Amino acid sequence: MRRVAAGGLANAFAFIGAGGHHAGRDFFGGYCCFNDVCIGIAEVRRCGLAARVAILDTDAHHGEGTRDIVVDDPEVLHVCVCGRAHVSADGLKLDLDVPWGAAAGRNAAYLAAVRAAFPPRCRAFRPDLVVWYFGFDAHAGDYGDLGLTAPCFLGLADLVVTAAAEAARGRLVVVLGGGSRTDLATALIPPIIARLADAAASAPS
Amino acid sequence: MTGVFYHPSFSRRSYLTVGRRLADFPAALEPLLFRPHVSLFESPVASDDLIRLVHDPALILQVAADPL
Numbered sequence: 001m002r003r004v005a006a007g008g009l010a011n012a013f014a015f016i017g018a019g020g021h022h023a024g025r026d027f028f029g030g031y032c033c034f035n036d037v038c039i040g041i042a043e044v045r046r047c048g049l050a051a052r053v054a055i056l057d058t059d060a061h062h063g064e065g066t067r068d069i070v071v072d073d074p075e076v077l078h079v080c081v082c083g084r085a086h087v088s089a090d091g092l093k094l095d096l097d098v099p100w101g102a103a104a105g106r107n108a109a110y111l112a113a114v115r116a117a118f119p120p121r122c123r124a125f126r127p128d129l130v131v132w133y134f135g136f137d138a139h140a141g142d143y144g145d146l147g148l149t150a151p152c153f154l155g156l157a158d159l160v161v162t163a164a165a166e167a168a169r170g171r172l173v174v175v176l177g178g179g180s181r182t183d184l185a186t187a188l189i190p191p192i193i194a195r196l197a198d199a200a201a202s203a204p205s
Numbered sequence: 206m207t208g209v210f211y212h213p214s215f216s217r218r219s220y221l222t223v224g225r226r227l228a229d230f231p232a233a234l235e236p237l238l239f240r241p242h243v244s245l246f247e248s249p250v251a252s253d254d255l256i257r258l259v260h261d262p263a264l265i266l267q268v269a270a271d272p273l
Contacts, residue, residue, distance in 0.1 A: 003208055012208040015227065015248070017215045026261035033268045034256050042258035069259060179226060186229040193209060193237055200207040201242045 001040030001173050005049035010200035011172040013193045024068030038069045050128035051075050056118050059135030059177035060144025077125045079118045107152035119163045130164040135177030136184050157195045170203045212248040
């Protein structure tokens, strides 16, 4: 996150060894030990590289640890797609519930809900940096199964790349979240990184 | 430039008990690493000082003591 905030990298994909978004200031669980995203934000702030950060969390479950840490932080936009509905008074902390529908329409419904919620808020917020907490546990057949499939995750990648380009000079960090299946990790992660690379290649130097 | 941050330990025991979901990495990244705008970096160890920027110091001890 530091290298992206400093401008040495246009964007980045961060693999992880343990999850992050269920870890709050003084609690942890759900396979998460420490909150990687919030530690990264604290570090770029400490280094004076960025202040305002927009987080999109599309892991299947609520990022209650991240919310615990950023809940009173006016410099963080946190949009969490998690099966519950909530908007804070200042509009910067949003939980998004995507209604279940027919299996064939879930990708489109999920993408439409995220498209309506995140890019407009991101443009208005004008962050220094965008973070996508990308869990593939919501993929059909994984432990957080929401019936989503690969086109949805690749559509989310395009959405966050565009949002970062519009609002944060392209500065985007993708942090891997949940998901357990090796075949899904292998099928989804490389094309997402390819999209980041395409964006980096076309970014003004 | 796109940075990809990875550590071999992630492929041995990724996401704690969930298994070796990253067993195919970093091999699965090889075609991407031929691209001029992609660089692979080894994720560094996060220091306790860095973790304490966010977390209660007691949490570090609790995580260390957890059997997972």
